[in-house]
Amino acid sequence: xxxxxxxxxxxxxxxxQGRFVDLPLSASDVVVAGAALMDLALADRIDSDLxxxxxxxxxxxxxxxxxxxxxxxxxxxxxxxxxxxxxxxAAYAEGYKEKALQRLVAHKxxxxxxxxxxxxxxxxxxxxIDDTEQREVKARLRQVLLTDEIPDPRDVVLICLIDACNxxxxxxxxxxxxxxTARVEQLSKMDLIGQAVTRAVSEIRxxxxxxxxxxx
Amino acid sequence: MEFAHEQxxxxxxxxxxxxxxxxxxxxxxxxxxxxxxxxxxxLAIDMTKLDYISxxxxxxxxxxxxxVQQAKGKVALFGLSPNVGEVFSVxxxxxxxxxxxxxxxxxxxxx
Numbered sequence: 498x499x500x501x502x503x504x505x506x507x508x509x510x511x512x513x514q515g516r517f518v519d520l521p522l523s524a525s526d527v528v529v530a531g532a533a534l535m536d537l538a539l540a541d542r543i544d545s546d547l548x549x550x551x552x553x554x555x556x557x558x559x560x561x562x563x564x565x566x567x568x569x570x571x572x573x574x575x576x577x578x579x580x581x582x583x584x585x586x587a588a589y590a591e592g593y594k595e596k597a598l599q600r601l602v603a604h605k606x607x608x609x610x611x612x613x614x615x616x617x618x619x620x621x622x623x624x625x626i627d628d629t630e631q632r633e634v635k636a637r638l639r640q641v642l643l644t645d646e647i648p649d650p651r652d653v654v655l656i657c658l659i660d661a662c663n664x665x666x667x668x669x670x671x672x673x674x675x676x677x678t679a680r681v682e683q684l685s686k687m688d689l690i691g692q693a694v695t696r697a698v699s700e701i702r703x704x705x706x707x708x709x710x711x712x713x
Numbered sequence: 714m715e716f717a718h719e720q721x722x723x724x725x726x727x728x729x730x731x732x733x734x735x736x737x738x739x740x741x742x743x744x745x746x747x748x749x750x751x752x753x754x755x756l757a758i759d760m761t762k763l764d765y766i767s768x769x770x771x772x773x774x775x776x777x778x779x780x781v782q783q784a785k786g787k788v789a790l791f792g793l794s795p796n797v798g799e800v801f802s803v804x805x806x807x808x809x810x811x812x813x814x815x816x817x818x819x820x821x822x823x824x
Contacts, residue, residue, distance in 0.1 A: 538768060544735035545768045547803055553735045647779040647809060650772045686805035687775070689768045 499604075499630060501532035501539075502562050505658050506597035507606065507631060508667060515610065515622035520662055523587065524701045528662050529594050530586035531694030533566040534579075535654045538690060542567055545689050550577045562593045579693040587697075598623055606630060638668045641684070642677050648684060656684045657691025661698045715762075716744035724755045724820050730762035733770030741773045749777070754786035757819035761792030766800050778809055787823035791815050 499507070505528055511518050517525065534550070537543045540563065542554050552571040557564045569589065570582050577585075601607040607623040625631065638655060641648045648656070659665055660681055665674050674681075685695060714737035715730040725748045733741055748756070756777070766774075781788045789811040793801060801807040813819050 539772075541735055541738075541769070546765075547800060647775065647782045649779055650775055653775070683805050683808055686803070687771070689771075689804060692803075 499601075500560060500563070500597075501536045501654055501658065502529060502593055503597045503600055504630075504634065504655060505529060505532045505662075506594050507601055507625075508634075508659060508664060509594075509662065510607070510623055510625065512625040512628065512631070515607075515624035518662075518664065521701055524662070524698045525594070526587040526590035527583060527694060527697045527701065528658055529590035529597075530566075530583050531661070531690055531697075532654075532658055533562060533586055533590075533593060534570075534582060534690050535658075535688065536560070536563050537567055539650065539654075543570070545579050547689065548578065550579045550582045550690075562596050565589065566593070579690050580697060583690070583693050583697055635668050642669060642680055643673065648687075650688075653684055653687045654691060656681065657688050657694060660685045661691070661695045714741060716741055718744070718748050721757075721820055724757055724823055726757045726759060726816065726820070728759040728762070732765040732767075733763060733773065734765065734767040735769035738769040738773050741770070742776070745773070745777045745780075749780050749784070752784070754781050754784055754788070755823040756781060756786065756788040757816065757823055758788065758790045759792055759816065759819075760790055760794070760797060763792075763797055764794065766797050771800070771804055771806060774806065774810070787811075789813055789819040789822040791819040 509517050509520070509525060534543065538545065540558050542552065542558065544551050544553050550570070552567070555567065555571045558567065566586050569586060570577060598607065602609050602623070606625065606627050608626045610622045610624060634655065638652060640646060641652050642656070659668065665681065669677060686692060714733055717728045719726050727745070727748060731737070778788060791813050792815070793812060801812070811822050813822055
């Protein structure tokens with residue numbers, strides 16, 4: 498089973514282009530940081546409530562991405578809100594994404610292709626060579642989103658992350674997205690770390706939108 | 714956290730007390746697995762003495778709700794304290810659980 502960091506990295510790739518989908522860089526960093534925290538929560542290393550995030554076990558998980566994240570938030574005497582932890586880890590998310598890509602290549606889910614843009618600038622693409630995992634996840638999430646089925650905690654996390662990235666179109670048709678607005682809202686609230694990720698991404702989108710709007 | 718249960722006819726009343734957090738999540742899971750043995754579960758969960766619930770505790774209850782739904786059973790919660798109720802409201806868990814004021818209403822809701 499893939500970790501959430503690997504899963505969201507895979508979903509952030511446009512599988513026709515092998516490049517990341519159009520998302521403000523800082524937003525994708527927040528989402529990957531959130532995914533790392535959600536992995537740590539399901540590995541029983543952290544817990545959270547409406548006020549704070551607590552490190553409950555500093556024992557390494559054996560996953561270098563998660564252990565790096567755990568080390569950064571497990572500073573002695575550190576009291577963290579979930580939002581502060583998400584934002585703090587976002588600074589390291591680019592490295593987590595890079596590691597996740599290498600793992601997905603090692604799992605033979607992606608292939609790394611190096612090329613040149615205009616014969617000069619080096620480029621890298623990650624075309625999907627085995628989409629079994631993606632297809633299974635999408636089918637499971639469709640089932641949860643389009644019915645009243647109670648999701649399992651992993652599905653809740655993935656729906657939160659996908660919704661935060663505005664990538665529901667990977668799973669649902671445009672008509673289905675319109676029909677499931679209330680259901681998505683219901684499920685996205687169900688993970689407290691997911692709520693912090695959604696808030697942070699919304700703030701980034703707001704800033705990007707207003708920073709690029711004409712003044713007059 | 715304390716986990717206790719009693720049979721009331723065809724309904725199992727589970728009583729949770731203390732803190733349902735990451736430290737208690739596994740024992741709570743084991744407790745619920747014990748009462749969700751087989752057949753069609755009818756579960757009333759008494760939260761009157763539950764002081765605190767964290768994300769890990771919510772995940773335990775989500776898995777219970779899923780198992781009950783898969784087995785075509787019913788589950789209702791009662792006696793939520795204001796702070797536990799707030800967590801349910803903010804997380805939207807109040808939309809997937811039937812939450813009623815007392816034991817009699819919970820037993821009636823799952824029958």
